[in-house]
Structure formats: structure tokens, C-alpha cells
Amino acid sequence: MAGLLETRPALTGILMCRMALLAASLIWCSGAMAAADDLYRAQTVVTGQGEPNRIVGFGACLEDVLIKVSGQPALAGDRRLAAYKARAKEAVSNFSYHDQFAGKPHRDEQGTRDRPYDLTVDFDDSKIDGILGELGLKPWRSQRPVLGVFVEMQNGPKDFVVTADGTQSDLQRDALAAAADKRGMRVVLPEAAALARANVGAADLLKIPQAKLIPIVAPGGGEVALVGRLVWDDKDLGWATRWQLAWHGKDYKWQFRGVSFDEAFRRAVGGAAQVLSGNGDPARAK
Numbered sequence: 001m002a003g004l005l006e007t008r009p010a011l012t013g014i015l016m017c018r019m020a021l022l023a024a025s026l027i028w029c030s031g032a033m034a035a036a037d038d039l040y041r042a043q044t045v046v047t048g049q050g051e052p053n054r055i056v057g058f059g060a061c062l063e064d065v066l067i068k069v070s071g072q073p074a075l076a077g078d079r080r081l082a083a084y085k086a087r088a089k090e091a092v093s094n095f096s097y098h099d100q101f102a103g104k105p106h107r108d109e110q111g112t113r114d115r116p117y118d119l120t121v122d123f124d125d126s127k128i129d130g131i132l133g134e135l136g137l138k139p140w141r142s143q144r145p146v147l148g149v150f151v152e153m154q155n156g157p158k159d160f161v162v163t164a165d166g167t168q169s170d171l172q173r174d175a176l177a178a179a180a181d182k183r184g185m186r187v188v189l190p191e192a193a194a195l196a197r198a199n200v201g202a203a204d205l206l207k208i209p210q211a212k213l214i215p216i217v218a219p220g221g222g223e224v225a226l227v228g229r230l231v232w233d234d235k236d237l238g239w240a241t242r243w244q245l246a247w248h249g250k251d252y253k254w255q256f257r258g259v260s261f262d263e264a265f266r267r268a269v270g271g272a273a274q275v276l277s278g279n280g281d282p283a284r285a286k
């Protein structure tokens with residue numbers, strides 16, 4: 001079932017959205033959520049199927065794949081990528097479109113010009129590896145540990161832990177699924193009952209040793225604990241976040257603020273990938 005959470009065409013309509021949420025909740029309860037099996041594949045949204053927009057889409061996907069394959073999120077927005085993105089077509093091995101408005105009437109004379117499409121792009125692995133080499137990086141080919149993600153969400157008096165089975169965690173689960181897929185990671189969330197048995201509450205997460213947290217997610221495959229706290233800030237109109245992860249005897253801590261929880265999860269999972277892949281400390285990223 002985990003494969004259902006891989007990058008896939010966007011669903012439309014109220015019924016399809018409900019089906020997606022139900023499927024996601026069932027998958028989270030069953031264990032680890034898998035990122036895309038193919039690290040050399042990425043997806044973006046483009047308008048129409050014209051070549052100019054497709055070329056831009058290729059560039060966006062190239063950046064995502066370079067980050068996913070290397071485990072180095074600091075590549076996002078790196079000026080060195082501009083030249084590679086302009087020639088991204090040369091590294092593409094296959095691509096496909098999915099019409100987000102499939103089944104709906106066309107709204108322009110061409111029928112496709114103003115319609116959003118999911119563009120899925122596969123890249124040639126040797127060419128991606130070659131680009132990484134030129135950037136001083138290498139593919140992260142070793143087995144990637146499964147992240148057990150423990151997240152506290154605090155918004156005023158509302159304070160809860162994102163769980164695999166809590167109804168109030170639906171949006172956060174979907175955002176984590178997207179973040180994991182984008183960064184080529186696998187993550188699993190704790191179940192509410194497991195947290196209760198371990199006597200772990202929202203306010204405790206950042207204080208609890210990883211050795212106590214890992215057993216909570218181990219049944220779902222969790223191997224390393226990524227722990228975070230998100231607090232809503234009205235002044236920033238975004239979340240103030242703190243994250244920590246222990247790896248090979250060292251504690252890594254990083255923080256940022258003023259972001260959506262979707263962006264917070266992308267940065268958090270990306271930061272964990274940076275540590276686990278040996279690409280440095282997220283706290284020292286630009």
C-alpha cells in the first residue's frame with residue numbers, strides 16, 4: 001500500500017479528495033510511508049503542454065532530482081544550477097503529462113493552453129551522477145534509514161502530536177508524504193495509542209532521548225527519530241520551527257521560522273537527509 005503515496009497525478013473533485021485522505025490514513029496506520037522508488041524521477045506542475053513551459057518544468061525537476069539523489073538540500077536555489085537547468089532536456093530519458101482537469105470542458109480554443117498538467121520527468125542516472133560530480137557531490141546510494149517523525153503542532157491553546165491515526169493530523173500527514181517523496185526519504189509516524197503507552201505528550205518531545213522514541217515507531221520500520229516543534233506566530237504569519245536528530249553519537253539541531261507547515265516538513269526531511277547522507281549540518285546551511 002505504501003506505493004500509493006508515491007508521486008502521482010493530482011486528484012480533482014470532492015469525492016476524489018476524500019478518497020485520497022482515506023487512503024493516506026490507512027497507509028500511515030500500516031507502517032512506513034515510502035518515497036518514490038526511483039530517485040531519478042520528479043514531478044512539477046506546468047500550464048499546457050507547450051515546449052517553453054516543458055523546458056522550465058524540466059529545469060525544476062532537475063533541481064529536485066539532484067537534491068534527492070545527493071541528499072543535499074543546500075542545492076535548492078544554488079546559482080551553479082542555472083546552466084544545468086537551462087540544458088535539462090539533455091538529461092531527460094522520459095516524461096509524461098497528466099491533465100489535472102481531466103474530464104472538464106476546455107476553456108480556450110487550443111483546448112490545452114490554460115490547463116494545469118502534472119509533468120513527470122525521468123532522468124538518465126549517469127547524467128545526473130555526472131552533474132553531481134561536477135558540483136563536488138556524489139549519489140547517496142547506501143540504504144536510507146527510515147525516519148520516525150515526531151512533530152508537535154502548537155497554535156494558541158491547540159497543542160497536539162501529529163500521528164498516524166489522528167483525524168486532526170490529516171493535512172500534516174499529506175504534507176509529510178509530499179516532503180518525503182520530494183527528498184527521497186521514507187518516514188513513519190507514531191500511533192496515538194503507542195504514544196499514550198509510552199507516556200509521551202506534545203510538550204515532552206524535544207526533551208525525550210531518541211532511545212525512548214525509536215521503540216514507538218519501530219513496529220512501522222522507524223530507525224532514526226526526527227523530532228520537531230512547530231509554533232504558529234501571528235507576527236510572521238507562519239510557523240516557528242525547531243528540529244533535532246541524533247546520528248552517530250552527535251546531536252543535530254536546526255530551526256527556521258515564518259513558513260507554512262508544508263515548507264517546514266520539506267526543510268525538516270531535507271535536513272535529516274543532509275545529516276544521514278554525510279552532507280553536513282543543516283544548522284550551517286545558507
